[in-house]
Amino acid sequence: MKSGGSDGRPTVAILGTRGVPAAHGGFETLAERLALELVARGWRVEVYCQVREPAPPMVWRGILLIPVAVRGDGAVSTIVFDLKCTLRAAFRPALPLVLGYNTAVFSLLYRLTAKRSVMNMDGIEWKRDRWSKPAKAWFWLNERLGSLFSTHLVADHPEIARHLARRTSAARITTIAYGADPVLEASTEPLATFGLRPRDYGLLIARVVPENLVLQIVRAWSEVRPGLPLLVLGKLAESDPYHRAVRAAGGPDVIFAGAIYEAERVAALRFHARFHIHGHTVGGTNPSLVEALGAGSPILAHDNPFNRWVAGPQALYFGDETELRRGILGLVRAGPRRLEVMGEASRRRHAEAFTWRGIFDAYERVLRRQLAPRRQGREARPAVRREHGRA
Incomplete structure (x- = not known):
């Protein structure tokens, strides 16, 4: 099926998120930023959007928004939404770009209709501690089905690409990380809400779940x-035992700010922090860590291959709580020059691998290859393709 509009422009449909304008971060932000950029580059772009009541399609900033009505907000509603989106996309001319593999089983429809599709395989979701055994089994199965049914796969980290290459051809995988805007200046006004001063607090931004080591x-x-505060950004619910344990562990210097969704406020809090602590242990390229690099933050991160590739050799790493305590004290006591060197290294790493322009260019190359006429035979490639980001 040809993936182009009646005017000959290349056409892509973005699925797998709740839609745009972005309201939930992560994939929604990627969907919005990529869609707007592709429109600016002459593409026709469709984005499927989850709504509660039926509504007609509408155009927002040049993007065709296709509302899909689903009642509820839980896991079942998400599955129903994804199924409805896939049923529509399978019979429309646009090339599907699916963000996330959580319902990859539905991509069988693309195979049955001889339609090419691209899927961003996200992180290794089935390894996350927060999921029940049935949920982990579902994610494990869909990761494999996504690798089987999608024409081409996008991995957001070299480790994810290597993981996927164990079960499919490396020629079908392209590594494209996540982007962030550089933050070169920011207001100090958001700090006043919490009684903070620039360069005089540590910052932790994370979903409050065990695999992010928030506790x-x-x-x-x-x-x-x-002797200085730790600002913790992340939603806490009293009904969650882990959240209650996190609150109980907090001493007088820990400020629980809850979730903050205003991008400018979060960017300012990143920019003015003395350093950023990143405890994520599972997954690929984490947007929060990339955004900390873009803000020029010194980084103290959990020591694993995912974080080491993203943050680079100038960051500090910890493997256990002893090393974590040592790292906190080291950065609290560090002189201005050491923090400056670490911050400059963060900016270099961001510029090297995580600019939005580089991410957009890489996605466009992948999409255009899938829109190109099919060629006989296969081109053998010895390694996973890496479009943006270097070790």
Whole structure:
């Protein structure tokens, strides 16, 4: 099926998110930024959007928004939404770009209709501690079905690409990371809300789940008592036992700010922090870490291949709580020159691998290859293709 509009422009449909304008970060932000950029480059772009009540398609900033009505907000509603989107996209001319593999089983429809599709395989979701065994089994199955049914795969990290290459041809995988805007200046007004001063607090931004080590970080900070506050951004619910444990571990220097969704406020809090702590242990390229690099933040991160590739050799790393406490004290006591060197290294790493322009260029190359006429035979490639980002 040809993926072009009646006017001959290349056409792509973005699925797998709740839609745009972005309201939930992560994939929604990628969908919005990529869609707007492709429109500016002459593409026709469709984005499927989850709504509660039926509504007609509409155009927003040059993007065709296709509302798909689904009642509810839970996992079942998401599955129903994804199924409805796939049923529509399978019989429309646009090339599907699916963000996430959580319902990759539905991509069988693209195979049955001889339609090419591209899927961003996200992180290794089935390894996350927060999911039940049935949920992990579902993610494990869909990761494999996504690798089987999608014509081409996007991995957001070289480790994810290597993981996927164990079960499919490396020629079908392209590594494209996540982007962030550089933050070169920011207002200090958001700091006043929490009684903070520039370069005089640590920052933790994370979903409050066990695999992000939020409890260990809060506990380590409270035990060390470094003499300056730790600002924690992340939604906490009293009904969640893990969240209650995190709150209970917080000493007087820990400020729980909840979730903040205003991008400018979050960017300012990143920009003015003394350093950023990143405890994520599972997954690929994490947007929060990339955004910290773009803000020029010194980084203290959990030591794993995902974080080391993203943050680079100038960041500090910890493997356990002893090393975490040592790292906190080291950065609290560090002189201005050391923090400046670490911040400059963060900016270099961001410019090298995580600019939005580089991400957009890489996606456009992948999409155009899928729109190109089919050629006989296969081109053998010895390694996973890497479009943007270097080790």
